[in-house]
Structure formats: structure tokens, C-alpha cells
Amino acid sequence: xxxxxxxxxxxxxxxxxxxxxxxxxxxxxxxxxxxxxxxxxxxxxxxxxxxxxxxxxxxxxxxxxxxxxxxxxxxxxxxxxxxxxxxxxxxxxxxxxxxxxxxxxxxxxxxxxxxxxxxxxxxxxxxxxxxxxxxxxxxxxxxxxxxxxxxxxxxxxxxxxxxxxxxxxxxxxxxxxxxxxxxxxxxxxxxxxxxxxxxxxxxxxxxxxxxxxxxxxxxxxxxxxxxxxxxxxxxxxxxxxxxxxxxxxxxxxxxxxxxxxxxxxxx
Amino acid sequence: xxxxxxxxxxxxxxxxxxxxxxxxxxxxxxxxxxxxxxxxxxxxxxxxxxxxxxxxxxxxxxxxxxxxxxxxxxxxxxxxxxxxxxxxxxxxxxxxxxxxxxxxxxxxxxxxxxxxxxxxxxxxxxxxxxxxxxxxxxxxxxxxxxxxxxxxxxxxxxxxxxxxxxxxxxxxxxxxxxxxxxxxxxxxxxxxxxxxxxxxxxxxxxxxxxxxxxxxxxxxxxxxxxxxxxxxxxxxxxxxxxxxxxxxxxxxxxxxxxxxxxxxxxxxxxxxxxxxxxxxxxxxxxxxxxxxxxxxxxxxxxxxxxxxxxxxxxxxxxxxxxxxxxxxxxxxxxxxxxxxxxxxxxxxxxxxxxxxxxxxxxxxxxxxxxxxxxxxxxxxxxxxxxxxxxxxxxxxxxxxxxxxxxxxxxxxxxxxxxxxxxxxxxxxxxxxxxxxxxxxxxxxxxxxxxxxxxxxxxxxxxxxxxxxxxxxxxxxxxxxxxxxxxxxxxxxxxxxxxxxxxxxxxxxxxxxxxxxxxxxxxxxxxxxxxxxxxxxxxxxxxxxxxxxxxxxxxxxxxxxxxxxxxxxxxxxxxxxxxxxxxxxxxxxxxxxxxxxxxxxxxxxxxxxxxxxxxxxxxxxxxxxxxxxxxxxxxxx
Numbered sequence: 055x056x057x058x059x060x061x062x063x064x065x066x067x068x069x070x071x072x073x074x075x076x077x078x079x080x081x082x083x084x085x086x087x088x089x090x091x092x093x094x095x096x097x098x099x100x101x102x103x104x105x106x107x108x109x110x111x112x113x114x115x116x117x118x119x120x121x122x123x124x125x126x127x128x129x130x131x132x133x134x135x136x137x138x139x140x141x142x143x144x145x146x147x148x149x150x151x152x153x154x155x156x157x158x159x160x161x162x163x164x165x166x167x168x169x170x171x172x173x174x175x176x177x178x179x180x181x182x183x184x185x186x187x188x189x190x191x192x193x194x195x196x197x198x199x200x201x202x203x204x205x206x207x208x209x210x211x212x213x214x215x216x217x218x219x220x221x222x223x224x225x226x227x228x229x230x231x232x233x234x235x236x237x238x239x240x241x242x243x244x245x246x247x248x249x250x251x252x253x254x255x256x257x258x259x260x261x262x263x264x265x266x267x268x269x270x271x272x273x274x275x276x277x278x279x280x281x282x283x284x285x286x287x288x289x290x291x292x293x294x295x296x297x298x299x300x301x302x303x304x305x306x307x308x309x310x311x312x313x314x315x316x317x318x319x320x321x
Numbered sequence: 322x323x324x325x326x327x328x329x330x331x332x333x334x335x336x337x338x339x340x341x342x343x344x345x346x347x348x349x350x351x352x353x354x355x356x357x358x359x360x361x362x363x364x365x366x367x368x369x370x371x372x373x374x375x376x377x378x379x380x381x382x383x384x385x386x387x388x389x390x391x392x393x394x395x396x397x398x399x400x401x402x403x404x405x406x407x408x409x410x411x412x413x414x415x416x417x418x419x420x421x422x423x424x425x426x427x428x429x430x431x432x433x434x435x436x437x438x439x440x441x442x443x444x445x446x447x448x449x450x451x452x453x454x455x456x457x458x459x460x461x462x463x464x465x466x467x468x469x470x471x472x473x474x475x476x477x478x479x480x481x482x483x484x485x486x487x488x489x490x491x492x493x494x495x496x497x498x499x500x501x502x503x504x505x506x507x508x509x510x511x512x513x514x515x516x517x518x519x520x521x522x523x524x525x526x527x528x529x530x531x532x533x534x535x536x537x538x539x540x541x542x543x544x545x546x547x548x549x550x551x552x553x554x555x556x557x558x559x560x561x562x563x564x565x566x567x568x569x570x571x572x573x574x575x576x577x578x579x580x581x582x583x584x585x586x587x588x589x590x591x592x593x594x595x596x597x598x599x600x601x602x603x604x605x606x607x608x609x610x611x612x613x614x615x616x617x618x619x620x621x622x623x624x625x626x627x628x629x630x631x632x633x634x635x636x637x638x639x640x641x642x643x644x645x646x647x648x649x650x651x652x653x654x655x656x657x658x659x660x661x662x663x664x665x666x667x668x669x670x671x672x673x674x675x676x677x678x679x680x681x682x683x684x685x686x687x688x689x690x691x692x693x694x695x696x697x698x699x700x701x702x703x704x705x706x707x708x709x710x711x712x713x714x715x716x717x718x719x720x721x722x723x724x725x726x727x728x729x730x731x732x733x734x735x736x737x738x739x740x741x742x743x744x745x746x747x748x749x750x751x752x753x754x755x756x757x758x759x760x761x762x763x764x765x766x767x768x769x770x771x772x773x774x775x776x777x778x779x780x781x782x783x784x785x786x787x788x789x790x791x792x793x794x795x796x797x798x799x800x801x802x803x804x805x806x807x808x809x810x811x812x813x814x815x816x817x818x819x820x821x822x823x824x825x826x827x828x829x830x831x832x833x834x835x836x837x838x839x840x841x842x843x844x845x846x847x848x849x850x851x852x853x854x855x856x857x858x859x860x861x862x863x864x865x866x867x868x869x870x871x872x873x874x875x876x877x878x879x880x881x882x883x884x885x886x887x888x889x890x891x892x893x894x895x896x897x898x899x900x901x902x903x904x905x906x907x908x909x910x911x912x913x914x915x916x917x918x919x920x921x922x923x924x925x926x927x928x929x930x931x932x933x934x935x936x937x938x939x940x941x942x943x944x945x946x947x948x949x950x951x952x953x954x955x956x957x
Contacts, residue, residue, distance in 0.1 A: 170615030172608035173420075177393045181540065186530035187392055188427065189479070198478070200502050201466060203604060203619030203633060262528070282393075282547075284613050285606060 055110045057082045057142040060102060063125060067134035071095050080142070081106055095135070098128035102137055109139050117234050118214030122158045122293040159234050160291050161212040162270060162277065169287035171198050171205030175279035182278045190262045193270045194279050194288070197256070207288050209279070210236060210257045210270035218269070221252035227267075235272045240264070325534035326388035326850035327351060332430045332452055334445060336518050337378055337437025341452045346431050352853055353939070355860070356387035358414055358823035359867040360432060361403035362874065365412075368434065371877050371950070375407035375510075376517040378438040384425065384483075384523065385433075387826030388851050391426035391531045391610075393543045395550060396828030398422055398610035400483070400500065407517070408494040408510035408671075408726045409747035409771045411875040415497065415511050417483075418609040419504030421525065422826055424481040428527025439519035444484075446476065447525045457521040462487050464664040465499045472524050484522035485512040486666020488714040492516070493724045495671035495749075499663070503634045504609075507668035509748060509770050510726075534852030542846050549837050550613050559830060560606060563616035564637035565595025567753070568645070574802070575900030576757025579645045580700050581677035582743060582890060585754045585900035589650035595640065597652060607633050609828065616830060620656070627653040635659050641752035642673030647680060648700030658707050665714035674749035675723040675730060676709050678741055687736050694718040740889045745772030746880065755891045757903035758782060760799075760808040760815075763913040766885045767812065767928075769871035778833045779815040782808065803902060805909050809916025820864035840864075866938040869930055872923070873943040877950050882928035885914060924955050932956045 058081040062073050073095050079088045088094050105126055113121040128135040173189070173196050180191040189195065194209040212234045219227040219236060226242035227249060229235070245265030250258045258267045270277070272290070280290045323329075324346070333342045354360045361383045368381045382404045389397035400422030406413030425433070428447050435445070444457040460468055465486040472482050481500065489496035489512035497507030498515055515521075533539045550556060558566055571577040572590040579587040591597060602622060606615035621631035635656060643649060643658040662672050682688045683698035690697065694712065696705040696719070712720025723730045727749050731742035743750050748771025755762035764777030781790075782802045790800035790807060794814070799807030815833060821843055822832040832838045838846075841857035848855055872880075886892075887908055895905045918925045922934035932944045933956055947954050 167605060170606045170608035170617075172610060172612050172615065174393065174611050174613070177611055180530070181393060181536070184530070185536045186532050188528065188530035190528045191530060200469070200633070201631075203607065203621075203631065205607075284551075284608070285615055 055083070056112075056144075058106060058109055059140045059142050060106075061138050061140060062135060063138035064136045065134065066136065067130070067132045069095070069128070069130075069133045069135045073098065073128075073135050081110070095128065097130055098133075098135060098137065101129050102126050102139070105139060109141065115214040117159055117161065117212060119293045121214075158292050159212075161234065161293060162209050162272070162280075163289045163291060163293060164207050164209065164211070165287050165289075166204070166206045167287075168285045169196065169205040169207055170285050171196055172284065174282045174284070175207060175209075175288060178278045178282040182273065190259070191268070193268045194257075195259070205287075208256045209288065210253075211255060212236070212272075213254075217252040217254065218249035218258060218267070221248040223248060227269075233272050233275055236269045237271075238266055238269060240266050243267070323532075325532055325852050326392070326847070327356070328386075328391075328426045328429050328431045328529070328531065330430050332433045332447065334433060334435045334452060334454070335437045336435065336439040336443065336454060336520060339439075339454055341454070343430075343451070351388070351431075351851075352855075353863060354867060354870075355821070355824035355847075355863050356390075356431065357385050357399070357401045357826035358403065358416065359820065359863065360824070361385040361401050362412065362414065362867065362871055364432065364434065365403050365405070366870065366874055368436075369405060371874075373405055375405040375410070375413070375514060378436070378518070380405050380514060380517070382435040382511065382514050382518060382520075383432060384435070385826070386422045386426050386431055387824055388431075388847065389825050389827055391423035392533060392539070392850060393611055394825070394827060394846065394850075395543075395547065395611060395613040396609060396831055397825060398612060399823075399826040399828065400425065400506070401823060401826060402483075402498050402506045402511040402515075404511060404514045406509040406511075406747075406770070407513045411746060411878050411880060412770050412871055413509040413511055413514065414770050415506035415508040416823060416826065417498070417500045417504040417506040418828065419481075419501035420610045421481040421483050421500040421504070423610045424525045424527050426527065426531055427529055428525050429529045433523070435515075435518060435520065437518065442519055442521050444472070444522040444524060445520060447523065447527070449527055449529050460521050462490065465666050466502055466664055468522055469502055472522055476524050476526055480524050480526040482522055482524050484666075485515050485520075486664060486714075488665040488667045488724075489513055489516035490521075491714070491716045491724075493665075493667055493714060493716060494726050494729070495668040495675075495724075496666050497668050499666055501633070503632060503663050505663065505668070508670070508773060508775075510668075512666055533850045535849045539846070539849040542842075542849055546837060546842075546846075547613050550831055550835065553835050553837065555835050556614065559614055559616045562595040562599055563618060565598060565618075565635065565640050567595070567637040568641050569594040569596060571641075571753050571757070572645075573901070574757055575896065575903035576754040577645050578641060578677075578752040578754055580648045581646060581681040581741070582754050583681070584897050585757055585903050587645035587648075590645065592650050593640065593644035593652045593655055595637070598635075598640070598656075601652070602656075604631075612828065614828075614830060622653050622656070625653055627657045630657055630660060632656075632660055632663070634663075638673075638751050639663075639669040642669050643706065646673050646677045646752055647706050649703050649706060650701060651703060654703040654707075658703070658710055661707060661710050661714070665710075667710075667714060668749075670751050671726060671749040672710060672713060673752070674727050674743055675713060676706055678727050678730065678738075678743065679709065679719070679723060681741050682734065682738050685741075687738050687741075688734060692719065743772075743888050743890075745887060746770075746875075746884055748772045750774075750888075754896065754903070755887055755908050756896045756906045757900070758802045759805050759908060759913065760802070760811050762887060762891065762908040762910070763808050763812045763917060764815070766887050766910055766914070767917060769868065769875055772887075775829065776819055777812045777815045778819060778829055779808070779811045780834050781811055781815065803906055805913050807916075808913045809918075810920045812913075812917055813920040816868050817861060817864040820867040821860065824864070824867060862938065866940065869921075869934065869938050869940055870943070872930055873935070873940060873947060876929050876952055877947055880928075882914065882918075882926065885928055886910060924953075927953055929954055
């Protein structure tokens with residue numbers, strides 16, 4: 055088990071308690087310690103609490119959100135006080151971190167609140183993979199409900215426990231050891247659709263002619279849909295890690311900050 | 322034959338005979354008219370007799386897309402609906418964004434010709450496998466939102482719907498065709514034509530892959546264009562507010578249509594502006610198919626009497642139409658009125674004009690409270706405004722007087738109200754006062770579909786870039802909104818850019834307002850998409866041909882220089898004090914018209930294209946067609 059320190063990382067709104075950036079408390083075993091003269095907000099604590107036992111423990115699954123998420127927000131929408139959970143020292147008797155030798159990996163991240171529903175991601179995906187424009191040939195889809203203004207990008211998120219891989223009866227699906235994207239062996243695939251049904255994100259469809267699943271291949275590590283997305287609703291990065299500065303090579307996202315809004319759907 | 326850019330086929334639907342057939346796209350014609358609006362009008366003039374009754378089965382309704390619809394080209398999302406207009410009696414043509422146009426391409430059609438009249442209310446379902454006419458009796462009277470919901474339940478959430486609302490079914494002449502609930506092809510009464518054919522909706526689901534001739538070149542071009550758009554100074558304001566930013570911008574310029582153009586500044590503009598809307602009600606940005614600029618927005622009202630109201634939109638026209646134009650200072654009430662208008666399926670510009678016209682007639686004592694069905698049509702009376710909108714949509718009582726458009730309403734009312742009817746050629750003008758924007762004033766006066774800003778959008782006159790004005794249009798005044806000189810040439814140029822946007826069926830935000838696609842670049846992307854070896858001059862000539870063909874059509878229907886005018890107020894009544902630099906200004910139309918006709922190669926006395934202009938553009942046959950109708954046509 056790790057010891058933890060929980061630090062106020064950032065205050066985007068207004069905290070009238072007030073908590074201040076740099077305030078912290080520590081967790082060791084079952085005990086919480088607050089430095090002399092300091093205090094801890096009851097409301098923020100109740101939202102952080104469930105994370106603490108998880109962060110104390112080593113998590114074998116190296117691409118799950120739980121192991122990669124280190125920031126937690128206070129539930130007060132006006133406050134937007136964001137806490138960072140740090141591990142202090144090494145757990146006794148263990149040499150490696152929870153992420154394995156290579157550390158956490160980037161993955162597809164979706165924030166549907168930012169999605170404007172243009173479906174350009176579908177177009178660039180089908181065009182770069184198949185040189186044709188067709189939503190049936192795309193590995194990403196935007197589910198839309200006009201009357202409610204809902205635009206929901208559906209794409210493989212490189213889950214920790216890939217249920218599609220587990221569900222495949224013919225062993226046609228595997229994980230890329232580098233990027234962790236799901237690979238499809240066309241020769242083994244029987245086109246049964248078990249993976250489509252197993253995916254909790256509705257992210258898999260079957261190729262209209264070949265019958266094999268269309269699953270995001272991350273374009274080798276620089277997803278075209280992310281480059282083309284004008285709002286930053288889809289991004290490629292580490293879950294739970296805030297991205298304060300625009301990434302180089304992502305001009306679309308960098309210049310499209312139309313709303314003073316929630317850029318971070320993964321806190 | 323394999324087709325690039327274009328889907329390659331035209332669908333022909335005869336509702337009277339219940340027959341559906343397909344033909345190949347004529348590539349020679351496509352090259353002459355590009356697509357969308359251009360190909361539609363070229364087809365329209367072949368299909369109908371000039372004197373056809375717009376609401377008869379002999380009129381046709383043409384749905385057209387462009388060669389970039391369905392591709393990654395930003396904003397190539399639009400679709401044109403073209404017919405002879407029952408509202409104006411001349412060219413009917415209107416386009417909408419959203420997702421319908423691309424879906425039609427994916428079903429394999431560039432264009433759909435709809436003729437005849439169904440013997441019962443029907444809808445058309447188009448898919449990869451063809452099209453079928455299906456009964457829609459159960460959809461009768463449903464509003465636009467209910468209709469889309471019912472049809473998506475039947476055909477799946479990936480289908481796209483273009484439909485009419487109850488106003489069209491009741492014969493409101495300025496009813497439109499609506500896609501994605503609020504994406505309206507609203508102008509010139511295309512909804513009324515669709516209703517006259519017994520057609521409630523067109524539903525499309527297409528899954529045929531679309532290809533371009535040179536994929537690598539095409540993608541390179543799109544990436545470069547995206548960068549140009551994203552680094553444009555207009556980008557951020559357009560993403561933040563879309564067209565709603567015009568409300569406060571025009572108010573500051575002193576030419577926001579206020580209380581039916583009685584002045585150009587609304588004292589409550591801050592309460593109903595795009596900025597206020599964004600701060601208070603905006604939920605998120607929205608975009609049309611494939612667009613780099615999410616300039617549309619989704620809003621939701623969370624409290625107050627309109628709590629629960631939510632919709633995509635509004636655009637500037639709807640926002641100002643039901644606030645400043647009718648004197649309403651309650652933002653949520655204005656949005657609710659627009660929502661009623663959208664659901665009923667009516668043009669927000671025409672509806673707002675009819676209502677504000679009635680309010681000014683009421684103020685001046687031209688109509689009594691009794692004539693207005695007891696409504697107190699005092700400025701800002703939101704209850705009366707909403708009741709009147711409802712009455713127009715159902716053609717009930719005084720609403721029936723207004724439901725044929727403001728020109729007809731003034732004719733019926735008489736008593737001098739004709740001077741207050743703010744239309745050109747029967748089409749109501751939008752929410753900017755022409756006195757403050759002389760280029761737009763000219764654009765409205767000469768537009769081929771009647772009083773409308775979207776045929777030219779000469780926003781160059783806001784730039785104050787004198788150097789560019791001299792270089793491009795030969796007069797430094799061209800870059801200043803209150804000046805007249807140079808505007809003839811400005812309007813000619815921007816009419817052709819608008820023809821380009823409408824024929825590609827791509828958005829004018831980028832092509833016209835941001836000017837990111839000069840004709841040479843349009844030729845480059847069309848070469849990559851279609852394989853045609855276009856150059857910039859040929860593309861511009863095609864756009865000029867489209868403008869001239871439309872002019873020939875309306876000239877044959879009797880339009881002359883004397884019809885290229887504006888309501889008397891804008892020409893004769895100076896803008897009142899309190900409107901900044903616009904105060905004291907009127908529109909001197911004649912000098913701009915002279916310059917415009919000269920630039921166009923039209924007869925300055927009559928406004929008729931000269932025979933040599935028609936020859937130059939390959940429209941020779943129109944010289945004889947016009948002569949047959951006793952149109953005075955000269956050679957030079």
C-alpha cells in the first residue's frame with residue numbers, strides 16, 4: 055500500500071471556505087492527517103474518499119482510467135476546486151509502479167459536451183483508411199439527437215479490460231503491445247459480431263462488405279480524427295491528466311476554444 | 322460510369338403517376354452550372370413553362386446538391402430547393418444546411434426532380450436502392466419537430482428528414498422546407514410548393530461511398546483550407562456567437578431593424594444580443610456536416626415562463642426578427658416566438674416582416690384593433706406577437722391577410738400601407754436597415770429571388786480597407802458601408818461568390834464572408850474532386866452564367882430596372898437621429914444600379930442582359946426566348 059498526499063492543484067471557480075492552492079492532507083493506512091492549523095472541506099472530501107483506497111493499492115491493469123486518474127474535482131460547480139492525489143514514496147517490498155515498465159499510455163478520450171456534431175471525424179476516418187467518404191467505413195461515429203442537442207462520438211477507448219477481445223470466439227482480436235489498440239486478424243474473423251455486442255461504448259461496427267469489425271487503430275499513434283476535430287471533443291492523451299497548454303500539432307483543437315467551458319471531461 | 326465528386330444520378334419523381342425513375346447526371350451541364358443552385362435553375366427553366374401556376378402540378382420542385390456535398394470540404398453540407406415561387410411569382414430558390422444534402426449524395430443522387438401532385442398526403446423515402454412514395458396521411462398537421470420524430474422512428478436515427486410544417490399545409494405562401502428541425506430552406510415559399518404536391522417530407526438514408534478523383538490532392542487542399550479558416554481573424558467570433566453577433570454589431574452601426582425600420586438602434590439591444598444569449602442560455606456549439614466552424618449553437622431556457630425551451634439556433638435573422646424588429650426586449654420570449662415559427666415551418670424573415678408591418682400599420686392607424694382581431698399590436702406586446710404568428714400559421718382571421726406575404730397583405734389592406742411593406746419583388750427583406758449598408762441595399766434591390774441579402778452578402782463594405790477597395794473595385798469608397806461608389810462592382814463580385822457557394826452547396830460564412838476560396842482555389846478543389854480540368858476563369862464564368870440565367874428567367878417574367886428597387890422609406894426617409902454615422906442617410910439607388918448594370922453587361926435603361934453578354938456566357942438561346950416575350954433586348 056502507498057501513502058498518499060492530496061493537494062489542492064487548481065481552483066478554477068471560487069471557494070468560499072476557502073481552500074487554497076497547495077493545501078493538502080495525507081493518508082497513511084486508515085488514517086487521515088491534516089497539517090496543524092489547516093482544514094479540509096467536507097464536500098470535497100466526500101468526492102475524493104472513494105478514490106483513496108484505490109490509489110493506495112497497486113493496480114495491475116495498466117490502461118484503466120482508475121490507475122491513470124490523479125485529479126478529482128470538488129462537486130460544487132461554482133468552486134471547481136481540483137485536487138491532485140500523489141503517492142508518497144514506494145510501497146514496501148515492490149519495485150515497480152502500477153503502470154508497468156512503460157507507464158500509462160495515451161488513449162482516445164471523448165468529451166461529448168464539446169462535440170458540435172459535425173461528423174468530420176467520420177469523414178476523415180473513412181477517407182484516410184479507405185480513400186472514400188462513407189459513415190459505414192468509418193471507425194468512429196457520432197450519435198446525434200437533434201431535439202436535445204446531443205452529439206456523442208462513439209469510438210474505441212482502448213479499455214483496460216477489452217471486452218471485445220474477451221468476447222471474440224475465434225481469437226481474431228488482440229492488443230497492440232505498443233499502442234494498446236485492438237487489432238483485427240481478418241483471416242481469423244468470422245464476422246459474428248460478438249465484439250460489437252460486447253463493446254460498452256457502442257464503438258464497433260462491421261465492415262459492410264468484409265464483415266470484419268471496424269475498430270479504431272489510432273492511425274498508428276496520431277489519430278486523424280483528433281487532428282480534424284474542431285472542438286477538442288475527441289482527443290488522444292492520458293486519461294485524468296489535464297492538458298493546460300495546447301499540444302503542438304493539434305491546431306484544430308488549439309484554436310477552437312469558443313466556449314469558456316469544461317475542457318476536461320476526465321477529471 | 323464511375324463518378325467523382327458528383328454522385329452521378331438524378332432522381333425523377335412523378336407524384337401524380339406514382340412513378341420514380343433515375344437518369345445519369347449530364348456532366349456537360351454540371352460543368353456549365355457546377356451543381357446546387359446553378360444546376361437547379363438550369364433544370365427548372367427546361368422543365369416548366371414560364372407562365373406555370375407555381376402551386377399547380379405542372380410546377381416542379383427540384384432538390385439539388387453540389388459536387389463537394391458529402392466530402393470533407395468544410396461546410397459543404399447544404400441543399401438547394403428550387404421552383405417557381407408562389408410567394409413572389411418569380412424564381413423560387415432556398416437552401417439549408419445541416420445533414421440532408423450530404424445524405425442525398427450518399428444515397429447516390431445529385432438532384433431530385435419532383436413533379437405532379439400525390440392524390441393523398443405522402444412522403445418520399447430515398448435510399449441506396451432507389452425511392453418510394455409512401456403514405457403520410459398520419460403525419461398531416463404535425464409540426465416540423467413532430468414530423469421528424471415520427472419519420473426517424475420509422476427509418477432510424479441515421480436518416481435525414483426534410484419536411485414541411487402545418488403552415489405549408491395551410492397554404493402559407495412563405496412556408497419553408499426544414500432539415501434537422503431548424504435548418505430552414507425558408508425563403509420564397511418552397512414549403513408551399515411542396516405542400517401543393519401533397520408531399521409532407523423527403524427522408525433519405527444513403528450509404529454509398531463517395532469518391533473524389535484525386536484523393537491525395539483533395540486532402541492536401543482541405544488541410545490547407547482548414548488552416549486558412551482556423552487562422553482567420555473572423556474564426557473565433559464566428560465560433561463563439563455565429564451570426565447572432567450581428568445584432569449588437571448592426572445596432573452599434575445604427576442599422577439594426579428596429580420597430581419595423583423606424584430607427585436603426587434598439588435601446589434594449591443589450592438585453593437580446595447574441596452576447597447575452599451566449600452568456601445566459603448557450604449550452605454548446607453546433608456545426609453542420611463536415612464544418613470546421615461550429616458557428617451554430619444549442620441553447621436551453623432553464624427558468625422563467627419559457628423554462629424547458631431548447632433548440633439549436635438562433636441565427637441573427639430569427640433573433641432580431643422577434644426582438645428588435647417587433648420591439649420585444651425579452652430574449653426568452655423572442656426565442657419562444659422563433660421556436661413557434663420554426664415548428665410551424667415558416668420563414669422567420671417573412672413572418673417577422675408581416676408581424677412588424679402590421680404593428681406599424683396599427684401604430685399609424687391604418688388598421689384598427691378590430692381589423693386585427695382585437696389584438697393590441699403595440700410594439701413589444703409579446704402576447705399579441707405570438708398570437709399573430711399562430712394566426713398566420715393557421716391562416717386564421719387577420720393572420721390570413723398576412724399569410725400570402727407582406728406585398729399581398731398591403732395590397733389587400735391598401736390605405737397607403739403599400740409604402741410600409743418592406744419587400745423587394747414580393748420577398749421581405751432581412752433585419753439590417755439598407756440605409757446603413759449601401760452594398761447590401763443594392764444587393765437586395767437586384768437579387769434574383771427578390772429582397773434578400775444572401776444573393777450577394779457584400780460584407781467587404783465593412784472592411785474600411787481603402788487600398789483593397791481601389792485595387793479590387795476601382796474605388797476607395799467600396800470599402801465603406803455608407804458610400805455608394807464602387808458598390809455596383811462589389812455586388813457583382815459577391816453575387817458570383819454567392820453563386821459559387823450555392824452551387825457547391827457550401828457555406829457562405831467561409832466562401833463569401835471570410836473569402837477563403839477565391840475562384841482559382843475553387844477550380845483547384847473542383848479539379849481534385851470531380852476530375853474536370855477547371856481553371857479559375859471557367860469557374861467564375863459558370864457563376865456569372867448562373868446569375869445571368871436567373872436574370873433571364875425573371876426578365877422573361879417581366880422584371881425590369883424599375884423592379885430593382887427598395888421600399889420608399891429606405892430611398893426617401895433619412896435614418897433618424899441617434900443612429901450614429903447612419904443618421905441622416907438614405908439609399909441613392911440609381912447611381913449604384915447604373916454601375917451594377919454596366920459591370921454586369923446589362924442594358925442600363927432596362928436592366929435586361931444584352932445579347933452580347935448572353936453570347937459570351939453561352940446563353941444565346943435566351944436572346945430569342947426573351948425577344949419572343951417582347952423583352953427589349955439590345956446587342957451592346
